[in-house]
C-alpha cells in the first residue's frame with residue numbers, strides 16, 4: 173500500500189527547502205550589497221559556505237525526484253551568490269572602507285576645457301610674426317622711472333606730449349607706471365650696442381577715463397630696429413610684413429604723417445578694416461582704414477641720450493593690442509576684455 177503520509181511529508185520537506193533557499197538568498201543578497209572591505213567580504217563568503225553545507229545536509233531527507241528539483245535550486249542559488257560575491261571582490265583590495273576607489277578609466281564627458289583669452293591669443297600671434305622676422309623679445313618692469321618713460325624719449329618735464337600719455341604716479345615723484353613699453357627700449361639701448369631688432373611687449377598704464385575704447389591699463393607691442401643704413405622703407409616693409417603675416421595677405425597698410433617726440437619723421441599706421449575689408453563701414457567710419465599704431469625713425473636726440481654715435485639710425489613702431497580682439501570678435505566695449513564673462517567667451521569659440 174502506498175504511504176500517502178510519507179508522500180505529504182516529503183512534499184512539505186521540499187516546500188520548506190524552497191522557502192529556506194529563498195529566504196537565505198534574500199538575506200545574503202543584502203549582505204553582499206553592503207560589502208565594503210576585505211573583512212565583510214570574507215565574512216559573507218564563509219556564511220555562504222556554511223549555508224550551502226546546511227542545504228546539502230538537508231537534502232539527505234529528500235527522495236531522488238525532490239533531490240533533483242531542490243539540487244537545481246541550490247545550484248542556482250550557489251552560482252548567483254558566488255557571482256555577486258565576485259563582483260564585490262574589487263572592494264576587497266583595500267584594507268578598510270574609508271578609502272574610496274577612483275576608477276581612472278571612467279570617461280567623464282562633463283569636463284569643460286578652457287581657451288586662451290582672446291587678448292592673449294591675438295597678442296601671441298603678433299609676437300609670433302615679429303619673432304619670425306628676427307625680433308628678440310625683451311621684457312622690462314611695469315613700474316619704471318620717469319626718466320626712462322619720458323625724459324630719455326625726448327619728453328622733458330614740461331613737454332605737452334606728456335599730457336597724451338599721462339600715467340599713474342607712485343609716492344616717489346620719479347617713479348611711475350610706464351605709459352608705453354618704450355621704457356624697455358631705453359633700458360636695452362643703455363646696455364647694448366647696435367645692430368639689434370627688439371620687441372618689447374607688455375602691459376602699460378594711462379590716466380584714461382574708461383569708455384568703449386579706453387581702459388587705464390592695456391597691452392602694447394613695440395619694436396625697435398637699430399643698425400647701419402636703416403631707412404624709412406625698411407620700416408614700411410616691416411609693417412607690411414607684420415600686418416600680412418599676422419592678419420592675412422588680404423590686408424593693406426597705409427602710412428600717414430603723425431607726430432611723436434621720440435621719432436622724426438613720425439607716422440600713423442593704418443591697416444584695411446578687418447570688418448569691411450576696406451569697403452567702408454561704421455567701425456572704420458566709412459574710411460576703410462583702421463588706425464592700429466604709430467611709428468617713425470628714432471629721433472637723433474634719443475640716440476644721443478643713450479650715448480650712441482651721431483650717425484646711428486633706426487626705426488621704432490608700436491601697436492595697442494586690445495583693439496584687435498575687439499575687431500576680430502566684434503566686441504564693442506574694451507572693458508569687456510577684462511570682465512571674463514564665460515558666456516561671452518563661449519560665444520566667441522570657447523567651451
Ligand SMILES: [Zn+2]
Pocket residue numbers: 445446447448449450451452453454455456457458460461
Ligand atoms: Zn570698415
